[in-house]
Amino acid sequence: ALYPAAETAHAAASSSSSADDAGARVEAELRARADWQLGLQATLSSLASREMVAYSVHEQTTLVLTPEGYSIARDGSHEARLWRALPADAEQGASMAKLGELLTPAVLKIAQGKAFAKRWVRKHPTAAGELARVPGVDAIEDDTALALQRVRDAGETSEKEAAEYKKRKLVAPRKLVYFSVTKGPQFALKVEKLETDLTFEMLQSGAWREKPFKKYNFNAEGAAPAAGALHPLLKVREEFRNIFFEMGFTEMPTNRFVESSFWCFDSLFVPQQHAARDVQDTFFVKDPPAAKHIPEDYLARVTQVHEEGGFGSTGYRYPFSRSVTEKLVLRTHTTAVSAAMLYKLANAPGGFQPAKMFSIDRVFRNEAVDATHLAEFHQVEGVVADYNITLGDLIGFMQIFFAKMGVTDLRFKPAFNPYTEPSLEIFSYHKGLGKWVEIGNSGMFRPEMLRPMGLPDGVNVLGWGLSLERPTMIRYGINNIRELVGHKVDIDGVERAAAVRFP
Ligand code: PHE
Incomplete structure (x- = not known):
């Protein structure tokens, strides 16, 4: 224009x-x-x-x-x-x-x-x-x-x-x-309703001969079958189990949430006045009022090591209470299981044999609940018992174990557990958070714990523990533990959660 x-x-x-x-x-x-x-x-x-x-x-x-x-x-x-x-x-x-x-x-x-x-x-x-x-x-x-x-x-x-x-x-x-559209062999100006089911009536009357049937659609995706799904914690647990099996470990029986204080604390040389044994930290069981069975001769040796020491130790020098050791608790750590299994190992009919054992199960702590803590969680724990195990073995072993999860560059920090000496907290660098985070606790079990069990001189035991929840939350990008455990869990999310492979 x-x-x-x-x-x-x-x-x-x-x-x-x-x-x-x-x-x-x-x-x-x-x-x-x-x-x-x-x-x-x-x-x-x-x-x-x-x-x-x-x-x-x-x-x-x-x-x-x-x-x-x-x-x-x-x-x-x-x-x-x-x-x-x-x-x-x-x-x-x-x-x-x-x-x-x-x-x-x-x-x-x-x-x-x-x-x-x-x-x-x-x-x-x-x-x-x-x-x-x-x-x-x-x-x-x-x-x-x-x-x-x-x-x-x-x-x-x-x-x-x-x-x-x-x-x-x-x-x-x-x-x-x-x-571009062309007429097909069944072209018609009216769309007839097609049958989708061959019914009893059609067969009886013979109507099926004349009825037009809908073709199978082999491209249809189909409805997802209603099936169970493993919870993310169980998926990560499975992956940990595979690592342990691959490294020659056997699984310890953990089917006992209620333990005596004896196995949870005393056998581990935790003094009876220790803060962890307070109602603030531990759930005590009222009924039944006391543990039924504690091996008497072993109890006597544990009593002695607490009261007077032995094996190079001065002990705690307080009067050991039988009623305190009999108190039942919801186990606060799976180390209670490890203690019982090490005792069994020490007293095996054929004598002590070196062993590598692990467990992954639930533990309970009377703690304030927040975004990252619940009153119950899962521990992954391993112990290795053999002659002449050293701190070098513990550090080297941790490096191999965590590398299998894709976690390298570990740092170790001296720590304290009543049952291990030395004790080491394990840290790894978290790229997302840009800082070193604690990923586990470990140590060499004390002679005050091992010798009363009957483990021969020269046998040392290394052990370590970590939570199952933390690696699971990291794997699945969950920030609040209540989205992982409890009534706020997204069931569809659980069903869709992918399997886990380390690293
Ligand atoms: N029981 C310790 C904990 O609850 C973990 C641990 C296990 C430490 C074995 C040393 C040896 O954190």
Whole structure:
């Protein structure tokens, strides 16, 4: 379109909000068209499954106008709008203030550069700061608007134009999907309801002979079978078990949540006044009131080592209480199980044999519950009993064990357990948190614990423990333990949780 010089300047100044509305309309239209295509494809595929039609899908990329492109196609390019806003008499100028009433600052800025380059507009030779038309240009051809109108009305442009307008964000590529449809062998103008079940009645009456049946859809995904799923803790537990088995460990029997204080504390040389044996930290069992059976000769040796010491130790020098050792507790650590198993090992009929044993099970602590602590959790624990085991073995073994979980670069920090000396806390660098975090506790069991059991001189035992919850939460990206255990657990999430493989 050639704009006559007489066209009023006002017509050129379109408000930008109506251009935005137009753009939004274009977007809405495209979305509606996409929805319609999806619906159409579903209908076609259902008709095709009845062999009423055959169809194929074609895709083509076309260009559509952006909101800005749309407004240029309708109102002209910025430079054309500037030219139209200037007085028809090329000797007359217009000030920036005047032009600013007709064109927005953004349009004015782009318009000047382009209009100068196209030699439509000049600086007024005498009126400083004013713009004027170039003399002799009585009409302009707004090539940009024309090209965008062609895109709008017919979807066509040259490749060169397309590239340029894409760069200027005036046009954008859109995928166009279309279908070619032909009649199929079962073509009909009415869609008959197809039978999906062969019923007893159909068989009896013989109606099945005439009935049209729906074809099997072998592409259907099918309903997920209702089946049980392992809880994430059990998946990680399984992976730990595999590591232990691979390293030649046997599993200790942990099917005893209620233990005597004897196995939970006294056999481990934990003094009877120790804080861990307080109701603040431990759940005590009221009924039954006391443990039924504690091996008497062993109890006597444990009593002696607490009261007087032995094996190079001075002991704790307090009167050992039988009623305290008989108190039943919910076990606070699986080391109670390890103690019982080491005692069994020391008193095996054929004599002591070196052993590697592990357990993974639940323990209970009377603790304040928060995002990372519950009153019950799981411990992963291992013990290795052999002649001449040293602290070097413990450190080397921890490095091998944790490397199998993908955890390398361990650091060890001296710590304290009543039953191990030395004791080491194990740290690893957590990249996500950017700091060293404690991942386990370990140590060399004390002679005050091992010798009364009857383990021969020269036999040392290394042991370590860690929680099952922490690696599980890290594996599954869970921050709050209540999402892992308890009534807030997402059952679907549990069903979907992937199996775990270390590392
Ligand atoms: N029982 C210790 C705990 O609860 C773990 C541990 C086991 C430490 C064996 C040393 C040896 O943290």
